[in-house]
Amino acid sequence: MRVAMVGEQSPPVTALTSALTALGNEVTGYGHDEVDGGLVDRLREGFRAEPPDVVHAHSWLSGMAAALAIGDRPIAKVLTVPTTVSFDAEVQRLERLVCRRVDRVLAAGGAQVRRLAALGVPRNQITVVPHGVDHDRFTPYGPSARKGKRFRLLAAGDLAVYHRFDLIVSVLPAIADTEFVVAGGPLRDNPEADRLIRCARHYGVEDRVHLLGPVDDMPALYRSADIVVCTPARSTFGTIALEAMASGVPVIASAVGGLVDTVVHEVTGLLVPPLRPADLLRAVRHMLAESALREAFGAAGRDRACARYSWERVAADTARAYARAAYGVAPAFGDALR
Numbered sequence: 001m002r003v004a005m006v007g008e009q010s011p012p013v014t015a016l017t018s019a020l021t022a023l024g025n026e027v028t029g030y031g032h033d034e035v036d037g038g039l040v041d042r043l044r045e046g047f048r049a050e051p052p053d054v055v056h057a058h059s060w061l062s063g064m065a066a067a068l069a070i071g072d073r074p075i076a077k078v079l080t081v082p083t084t085v086s087f088d089a090e091v092q093r094l095e096r097l098v099c100r101r102v103d104r105v106l107a108a109g110g111a112q113v114r115r116l117a118a119l120g121v122p123r124n125q126i127t128v129v130p131h132g133v134d135h136d137r138f139t140p141y142g143p144s145a146r147k148g149k150r151f152r153l154l155a156a157g158d159l160a161v162y163h164r165f166d167l168i169v170s171v172l173p174a175i176a177d178t179e180f181v182v183a184g185g186p187l188r189d190n191p192e193a194d195r196l197i198r199c200a201r202h203y204g205v206e207d208r209v210h211l212l213g214p215v216d217d218m219p220a221l222y223r224s225a226d227i228v229v230c231t232p233a234r235s236t237f238g239t240i241a242l243e244a245m246a247s248g249v250p251v252i253a254s255a256v257g258g259l260v261d262t263v264v265h266e267v268t269g270l271l272v273p274p275l276r277p278a279d280l281l282r283a284v285r286h287m288l289a290e291s292a293l294r295e296a297f298g299a300a301g302r303d304r305a306c307a308r309y310s311w312e313r314v315a316a317d318t319a320r321a322y323a324r325a326a327y328g329v330a331p332a333f334g335d336a337l338r
Helices: 011-022 037-049 060-070 089-101 110-118 165-174 191-202 218-224 239-246 277-288 291-308 311-327
Strands: 002-006 026-030 054-057 076-080 104-107 126-128 151-156 178-183 209-213 227-230 251-254 269-272
Touching (some): 011 026, 011 311, 026 037, 037 060, 054 311, 104 110, 110 126, 126 311, 165 191, 165 277, 227 277, 239 251, 239 291
Parallel strands (some): 002 026, 054 076, 104 126, 227 251
């Protein structure tokens, strides 16, 4: 199948493109930094020269640009819903408009399906296709980052308020012999970084809170962790949790958004109510006290990441969605792999 991939050339889009190509699809990328009339013209010219069977857009604006470029031509339109949620009325109006102009909408999990239903998208127009993880890169096997004798709680992501890393800092005084490491930035000229440092001083744990900034070798850092903790206050897919699971590390996560789909409670980790420090503290204490439990959660997480979230599996699911959008039917699993 000939596929036109429209969107920023992020690592997930690049990984999906490679996996789809490995399955025998011909994928042409249309990367962009901005969505404007120039992009629409470039897409229109590209589609005229080499008409694709399917155009796959990866943002609301990319979806609108693709729909305008396609016009009335018989080219299937597929949209992957972004993980960010906007409550702005104008943005939601754009989202509804784009959904009406595409043939199939791909959602990463149940939270996005419910949001699309609230926007008025028919359930039979939605296909659940999660994000993938490179389980050959994120693996339990390999070198680990250096650590001392303390337990290590690890969090990762941009230093932004919505990640609520301060919740972990707030429970640290009640957990002995444990450090909290945060991978992500920026550290300079970032009010959230300054706030976390002040928070650590307030609770008297500044010697056990370490802000590393951006880290190149994340697989080694994951392997050094006893628990990866994800405590966002709002909906997110849960890429960090997925990378941790692939690395064989147990996860404690807020029960919000895609984390509810990614982390299986009491199988690959623990889910806790969001913004509830007391529940978070109980979960961390429980998991740190049981090394066998951490090992079992880590092994189950690795199995789940490889079975459900491999890029080969994600590409096969995406190929079936393409066929449904283009032809109204989806191929069997084996056909999608060829």
